[in-house]
Amino acid sequence: MxxxxxxxxxxxxxxxxxxxxxxxVVYNAKFLGITEVEQPKGTDMVRVAVRKLKFQRHIKKxxxxxxxxxxxxxxxxxxxxxxxxxxxMQHNCQLHRMSFCxxxxxxxxxxxxxxxxxxxxxxxxxxxxxxxxxEEITLAIGQAFDLAYKKFxxxxxxxxxxxxxxxxLQKRIQDLEMENSKLKKKLKDLEDQLMDPRFSPVRxxxxxxxxxxxxxxxxxxxxxxxxxxxRRLNCNGxxxxxxxxxxRDIDLFGxxxxxxxxxxxxxxTPDIQSKLDEMQEGFQMGLTLExxxxxxxxxxxxx
Numbered sequence: 275m276x277x278x279x280x281x282x283x284x285x286x287x288x289x290x291x292x293x294x295x296x297x298x299v300v301y302n303a304k305f306l307g308i309t310e311v312e313q314p315k316g317t318d319m320v321r322v323a324v325r326k327l328k329f330q331r332h333i334k335k336x337x338x339x340x341x342x343x344x345x346x347x348x349x350x351x352x353x354x355x356x357x358x359x360x361x362x363m364q365h366n367c368q369l370h371r372m373s374f375c376x377x378x379x380x381x382x383x384x385x386x387x388x389x390x391x392x393x394x395x396x397x398x399x400x401x402x403x404x405x406x407x408x409e410e411i412t413l414a415i416g417q418a419f420d421l422a423y424k425k426f427x428x429x430x431x432x433x434x435x436x437x438x439x440x441x442x443l444q445k446r447i448q449d450l451e452m453e454n455s456k457l458k459k460k461l462k463d464l465e466d467q468l469m470d471p472r473f474s475p476v477r478x479x480x481x482x483x484x485x486x487x488x489x490x491x492x493x494x495x496x497x498x499x500x501x502x503x504x505r506r507l508n509c510n511g512x513x514x515x516x517x518x519x520x521x522r523d524i525d526l527f528g529x530x531x532x533x534x535x536x537x538x539x540x541x542x543t544p545d546i547q548s549k550l551d552e553m554q555e556g557f558q559m560g561l562t563l564e565x566x567x568x569x570x571x572x573x574x575x576x577x
Contacts, residue, residue, distance in 0.1 A: 298349035314373035323399035370556030377408035
């Protein structure tokens with residue numbers, strides 16, 4: 275299990291699990307902005323992003339623009355960024371798409387996280403300025419990530435990889451069924467040729483016509499395409515209960531083809547399954563929490 279807490283293991287949880295699972299915790303901060311980074315993880319990635327957005331914010335401040343304030347709502351469903359007055363949601367960052375979260379060891383106000391955009395797959399770095407609680411916010415995000423991963427596993431997410439393996443096996447079975455059908459057709463064609471009088475040798479006058487063979491060229495009972503298992507329908511006068519009726523689709527083993535989307539306790543449509551696959555991949559990547567020094571330049575004074 276790729277846990278969220280891989281840095282400050284000695285730090286106690288800041289919030290109760292119930293607060294993050296059934297509701298959310300709220301923090302207020304200034305939003306310095308968003309910028310794209312090359313990698314989903316790395317201190318160098320966020321350091322460059324913080325310097326870039328701080329510089330842009332200083333330019334806007336010199337032009338008379340104030341840094342916008344936002345409200346952060348953190349829960350197992352993600353980090354929502356809202357307007358503190360209208361409560362209008364500006365961004366919704368789901369936890370399984372978050373890969374890196376860091377706060378400044380020297381400047382207790384600055385924290386940032388990297389989140390992957392689902393449509394473009396771009397890695398976006400979000401940078402905030404809080405009131406000396408950056409570390410507390412990163413810990414809250416890490417705690418929510420950890421709880422969300424556990425909830426994902428409890429709700430059936432652990433079966434996603436099994437379902438993918440079953441799907442691959444089902445594809446293999448279908449390929450084998452197709453190959454088997456082709457071989458059966460070739461065998462039937464050979465049998466038809468042997469039974470066709472045009473291909474029979476000329477018999478001398480007065481000779482006795484031989485009876486049609488009861489076996490094929492391989493000394494086997496000829497294959498009947500309508501039902502390959504009709505000889506088993508009545509065994510000792512009792513019909514086999516497991517044999518499917520002819521109006522149902524059956525595979526080469528006489529069984530209904532396995533559907534990986536209806537196995538187990540839940541039924542998932544392809545679009546939901548793809549979302550589960552994305553969540554599993556994101557949770558397995560894990561969320562890295564770090565404390566670092568973003569910058570010591572003079573331009574990094576209070577935004």
